[in-house]
Amino acid sequence: MSDNLNINKKYKTPEEVLKVLFGYDTFRPGQKDIVDAILDGRDVFAVMPTGAGKSLCYQIPAMMLDGITLVVSPLISLMQDQVNSLNEAGVSAAYINSSLSDRDLFETVKKTGNGEFKILYVAPERLMTEGFIELAKSVNISMITVDEAHCISQWGQDFRPSYMKIVEFVKILGKRPVISAFTATATETVREDIVCTLGLGNPYVLIGGFDRENLYFQVDKPKNKEQYILDYIANHPNESGIIYCATRKNVDSLYEILADKGIAAAKYHAGMNASERKQMQDDFVFDYKSIVVSTNAFGMGIDKSNVRFVIHYNMPQSMENYYQEAGRAGRDGLDSKCILLFSPQDIVINRFLLEHKEVADIDPADLETIKERDNQRLQVMERYCYTTGCLRNYILKYFGENHENPCEDCGNCNREFETLDMTDAAKKIINCVYEAKGRYGRGIIIDTVLGAKTARLKEVGATNYKSYGVLNSIKRSMLMRVIDQLVYEKYLVVGDYQVLKMGDIRRLKDSATSVMVKITDEDKRPEKARKVNKKVAEKSSxxxxxxxxxxxxxxxxxxxxxxxxxxxxxxxxxxxxxxxxxxxxxxxxxxxxxxxxxxxxxxxxxxxxxxxxxxxxxxxxxxxxxx
Missing domain, CATH: 1.10.150.80 (HRDC domain)
Known part of the structure; x- marks a missing residue:
């Protein structure tokens, strides 16, 4: 921790802080507006993708506000990296977490009470302890910054009950400070959750663009993932890259394979001791080793700009996790690859991991909700791995950005797929949507044309439709492809709550118009029997x-x-x-x-x-x- 005492220096403008302390001449898009809002005393909520410069948005106003800024951060390694970087820049900063010895903790608390720090990072678990509450009430807290704010939302991909302590902590302070919250990835539902839970009052909200144009997205399904990785590394010598695996066992196994081939690689997972992890991290960050094989424990706060590729050995559990991890490539703005190696076994592994993930401190009444949302996110990733559409658009649409045209620069846009004429099936699906009068989603529409014998279809009268059972010889997965294509070509429109409605079908009245559907090898495989067990209604019903x-x-x-x-x-x-x-x-x-x-x-x-x-x-x- 630093003894630099820039704490008494008064800066006239944010631009001065930016230049003097951090060495930058100009702000990136969005940063200045956030800084100005905080300095005006407004709460702030910002969603900014990895590499967009979130940290400066609260570190700069922290240096201009009168008191101390508390930064609530979920990971020890992230705190340490941030504090080290700030100390190097001449900013008086420290952290309080479980890694400190009793002596270091005492010194940090003492210096904080004496007003020797401008920024103090703290773990959420620490906030409501008696000692920290006493410290907090004795100092002037000008701002509380919530980093990785999605952790406070049960809709988020990494919900942490300890983050709810932030709400309790703010309530017990005599004077409410400015609250700023930041995250890299958040859907509209998560954003709403964060604002409500933190009680942000008329916040300045910035939702940064999610597109990273220099990243090339690709999904491959190799028979041998290890050989694929060896070939890729051989074809990209001297490039720095991260290879993410779902389990420690996979990390250890792949690391040994690379080491046996003489490849200078590091590894990183929670099963290693702290000194081993620190050594491996330093070897990678300082380019002693160009490749690191890791679980998702690696990467938070690691500002290594020259990562040219990120390969996911296994499918991640959520699009939020995937985009954050893939986004560690190309932070310098240069072209970089984000490759996901998929196999159906990945789904089995992730379901197992989700079933056995830690649920400490989570109300049992909330567990069902959490599991349901985990499963929904897993399904989003599975569809990403199987889609034949533009991968970039798929990701951006998930985060609320809709682009009409494919990017023409991703693995799917540059890949040749087998194309089938599905015009007849498309017209029959459209007829079914017409009969349904825009009331139901894909599930009921597909069940209807397949002729499924379910109580729900009988209840809504779909068994009496003329379209009932007209496509009973076509696989469900193929019908999903047809619907995707109909939506893409705007013959159908997805309404609120994912119901299918009629679009503009005039072109289909021309006999020369066809509906062509791209398929993959997976679409040709035999389909497993589908279990239906729905006691509770769905939106589509x-x-x-x-x-x-x-x-x-x-x-x-x-x-x-x-x-x-x-x-x-x-x-x-x-x-x-x-x-x-x-x-x-x-x-x-x-x-x-x-x-x-x-x-x-x-x-x-x-x-x-x-x-x-x-x-x-x-x-x-x-x-x-x-x-």
Missing amino acids: LTSSGYKLFERLRELRLEIAREENMPPYIVFNDKTLIDMSAKVPTTKEEMLEVSGVGENKFKKYGDRFLKAISECCKELPELITKK
Whole structure:
């Protein structure tokens, strides 16, 4: 930790801090607006991709504000790297976490109390300890910065219950400081969750563009992954790269293979002791070794700009994780490769890891929600590995950016696929969507044309459609490809909650117009029997009036969440609101039949939700008639 005491130096402008302390002449896009908002006393929430310069957005105003800035950070290695970098720049910074000896902790607390630091990094677990609360109340905290803010959201890919201590901590401070929150990857739902949970008041919000044009995305399915990697390294000599594996066992195995071939590689995982990890990390960062094989424990806060490739030996568990890890390539802006090596076994491995991941301090009532969201994210990654569309657009769409045209510069855009004429099947699917009147999603549409014998199809009357069973000889995966193509060509439109609606089909009336679908080898494989076991309604099963009720209930949930300064999912999760919208309860007894509504939840929220349902039923009487 540094004894540099720039703490008393007064800087006139953010540009002066940027130049004097950090050596940059100009801000990157978005940085100055965030800095200015903080200096104006506004809360800030920013989503900025890896390499966009998030740290400077809070470090610069920290140097200009009167008091100390607390930075809540989830990883010890990340704190240490940030503090070391700040100390090197001449900034008085320190950290408090479990890595400190008792003596170092005492010294750090003493210096903090004496006002010797401008920035103090702290682990979230430390915030509500008696000693830290006493320290916090004795100093002038000008800002609390929440790094990796997605960790506070149960919708996020890396939810950490310890992050909820931030909310408790802010409440006990006599004076509320400015709160700034940053993350690299967050969907719209996660963003909403962060703002609600942290209680950000009229925050300045920046959602940076997610596209990294210098990164080339590619998915390969080699028979032998180890040989693929050896060949790649041989064809790219002297290039620096990271190879991510899902398990420590895979890291150790691949590291041995590379070492046996005389390849200068490092390895990194949580099973190694701290000194070994530090040595391996330094060997890679300082280019003594050009390649590191690692679990996802490696990379947070590692600012190595010349990584030319990131190879994922296994499919990651979420798009958030994948994009953050892949984004460690090409931070210098030069062309770099992001390659994912996929095999169906990856799905099995990830499901096992998710089933056995740590759930300490998580309310058992929330576990089902977490598992459901983990599974949804895994499905997103699986579809990424199988898609024949533009990989870049797939990623950007997940984060809310829609691009009409393919990038023409990714593995899929540059790959030759087998193309089939699926015009007849496409027209039959369109007929089914027409009969469904835009009320259902892909699942029900595909079940209908396949002629599936499910209670849900019978309930909604789909078994009486003319299109029922008309495509029973075509594989489900192929029908998914056809629907994807119809959406891409705008013959169909995806509405709210993923329902399929009619688009512009006039071109299909021309007999010369065809619907051509690209397929892969996977589409030719025999299809496994599909298990159907849905006791609770899905969004795609709601009627149009049911969707309106669902939307009204979502608004009420958000209203309550903001009142109580908590994430919306704690009120009721989406599954509960969907079931509520399908069952339309009007009494306490009926409400308690809704999945996820227990006596305690009803006592807290039941009357307000019953009132909202009653009001909606007056506007939409068909809700009652269809009960």
